[in-house]
Amino acid sequence: MISQRSAGQAHDQGIRTIKYDLLKEIAIAMAVSLVVILGLALFLSSPDVPSVTIQSWAQADPADFTTTANDELAGSSVTASYGPPYNQGTGSVQSIGPLSPQSWAGVHVNVDQPNDFVINPLKQAASNDAQLAGQIGTYQAASTEQQGKWHDAYATALKDAKVTDGKVTVADGDYGPVPALLARLVQLAQTGALDGLLLSSNHFYQTDYTKPLLFINDGGYIAGVAHDQHLTGNQWGMMNETGLYPGQTWLWLYTLWYQLPPFNQVPYGDLLVVLVMVLLTTLLVLVPFIPGLRDIPRWIPIYRLIWRRY
Amino acid sequence: MPWENLLPDRQPFYVGSWVYVFGVVTIAALVWVVLSGVVLAAFGPQWWHLSSAGRFFNSLHFWSVQVFFVFMVLHLWGQYFMASWREGRAPTWMIGVVTFAVSIVAAFTGYLSQQNFDAQYIAMNAKDAVNATGVGGFFNVLNFGQMYGLHVMLLPIAIITLVFLHIVQVRMKGVVPPLGHEVKPAVTWELRKK
Numbered sequence: 001m002i003s004q005r006s007a008g009q010a011h012d013q014g015i016r017t018i019k020y021d022l023l024k025e026i027a028i029a030m031a032v033s034l035v036v037i038l039g040l041a042l043f044l045s046s047p048d049v050p051s052v053t054i055q056s057w058a059q060a061d062p063a064d065f066t067t068t069a070n071d072e073l074a075g076s077s078v079t080a081s082y083g084p085p086y087n088q089g090t091g092s093v094q095s096i097g098p099l100s101p102q103s104w105a106g107v108h109v110n111v112d113q114p115n116d117f118v119i120n121p122l123k124q125a126a127s128n129d130a131q132l133a134g135q136i137g138t139y140q141a142a143s144t145e146q147q148g149k150w151h152d153a154y155a156t157a158l159k160d161a162k163v164t165d166g167k168v169t170v171a172d173g174d175y176g177p178v179p180a181l182l183a184r185l186v187q188l189a190q191t192g193a194l195d196g197l198l199l200s201s202n203h204f205y206q207t208d209y210t211k212p213l214l215f216i217n218d219g220g221y222i223a224g225v226a227h228d229q230h231l232t233g234n235q236w237g238m239m240n241e242t243g244l245y246p247g248q249t250w251l252w253l254y255t256l257w258y259q260l261p262p263f264n265q266v267p268y269g270d271l272l273v274v275l276v277m278v279l280l281t282t283l284l285v286l287v288p289f290i291p292g293l294r295d296i297p298r299w300i301p302i303y304r305l306i307w308r309r310y
Numbered sequence: 311m312p313w314e315n316l317l318p319d320r321q322p323f324y325v326g327s328w329v330y331v332f333g334v335v336t337i338a339a340l341v342w343v344v345l346s347g348v349v350l351a352a353f354g355p356q357w358w359h360l361s362s363a364g365r366f367f368n369s370l371h372f373w374s375v376q377v378f379f380v381f382m383v384l385h386l387w388g389q390y391f392m393a394s395w396r397e398g399r400a401p402t403w404m405i406g407v408v409t410f411a412v413s414i415v416a417a418f419t420g421y422l423s424q425q426n427f428d429a430q431y432i433a434m435n436a437k438d439a440v441n442a443t444g445v446g447g448f449f450n451v452l453n454f455g456q457m458y459g460l461h462v463m464l465l466p467i468a469i470i471t472l473v474f475l476h477i478v479q480v481r482m483k484g485v486v487p488p489l490g491h492e493v494k495p496a497v498t499w500e501l502r503k504k
Contacts (some may be wrong), residue, residue, distance in 0.1 A: 030342070229428075309327075
């Protein structure tokens with residue numbers, strides 16, 4: 001392409017010009033890029049590690065699943081105290097001084113985690129199970145204080161839980177109906193029924209995975225899988241892909257901040273990173289008008305290599 | 311600029327470096343991104359998980375995106391070190407950077423639309439940053455339907471429109487002359503007219 005450009009030089013109005021065929025150049029670029037892309041696609045394919053489902057989680061680590069479900073009911077999970085846009089909590093709300101866009105935006109994706117993740121799916125299963133319906137009734141009839149005691153005691157007992165044939169057992173104690181409820185939830189999860197129940201919202205078609213993803217995210221199982229795939233935040237996860245495939249490498253600068261203090265030390269790290277990236281992107285857009293930034297190309301004469309033939 | 315001069319048939323002599331090819335390859339890769347994406351969209355989001363043909367087209371889409379970004383970044387840095395915004399070309403530069411930013415959002419929604427473990431974990435990680443800005447309730451990264459719709463329709467339209475405006479700007483203002491050799495804007499269609 002370059003040699004073709006050199007052909008047919010001419011002078012006009014003091015500026016030497018050369019013949020140029022844009023369509024030919026685009027055609028060649030498309031052909032060459034297609035060969036490269038075809039080669040990469042044929043020989044390297046593309047990544048497709050299956051997602052974690054509620055079912056695969058409950059089968060692989062029923063104790064973690066039960067602990068998480070207990071936290072959801074007790075209101076002690078990350079989601080329970082998250083805050084906007086899911087609920088009115090404050091646990092994950094990020095603010096820098098008076099700047100708190102997360103609070104300002106408010107709740108727009110309502111998530112009622114005890115009912116959405118545990119009680120409502122169990123109620124559906126209880127439609128033909130009188131014993132389960134009775135246990136749900138007992139749980140809901142108890143005072144909040146009593147429910148809290150059951151959950152605290154069960155959470156402590158779950159730390160030494162034993163798993164046999166996919167069933168979770170703990171030492172005897174006063175846990176009320178909680179172990180029975182969660183044992184049934186584990187059963188629903190292990191059969192795959194809970195994956196569907198978490199998506200149902202009086203509509204046949206569903207494309208919103210907010211609830212199951214938040215539920216899975218509250219557990220500890222998926223973080224281990226993600227670590228094995230080098231996808232966690234401290235592994236530069238945002239720009240990585242599963243396996244050895246290139247990911248969103250163009251996010252390297254965004255991901256870099258998460259590896260450095262103060263971004264990885266303050267509770268408002270995400271907001272700080274986003275603000276820094278918005279500022280840097282704005283500066284990049286406005287480079288032509290910013291003294292210093294627009295002068296760097298003159299100070300670092302890479303242009304002499306680019307125009308060395310001129 | 312007259313329509314008959316939309317495509318250049320002459321360029322200034324200094325347009326003679328491989329750096330000028332980066333932008334053209336970026337556009338070429340964008341064409342393959344769009345075409346492979348159209349095939350994937352036509353067969354639906356599950357297709358590529360279930361058939362070898364679907365997997366192949368997903369691979370074409372995946373690698374064309376990688377090539378697109380590699381050459382777009384090379385193009386951006388090349389133009390930066392050529393100070394290509396000089397002599398009235400600031401809008402060209404600004405549209406280019408905005409195109410880069412919108413492309414990142416488009417790619418991000420694509421990664422979220424993969425329906426595999428990578429998509430799942432990226433969504434979980436990204437939600438906190440998006441929520442912290444206050445837009446999480448309106449741009450819900452955990453909502454596959456919303457991300458997929460943005461990825462296959464609105465964001466590609468935005469990118470194609472921006473690329474078109476970028477190219478029109480390049481044609482209207484001409485290619486930037488070498489640093490230290492600034493002349494009157496080398497608008498080649500005007501040269502040709504005379």
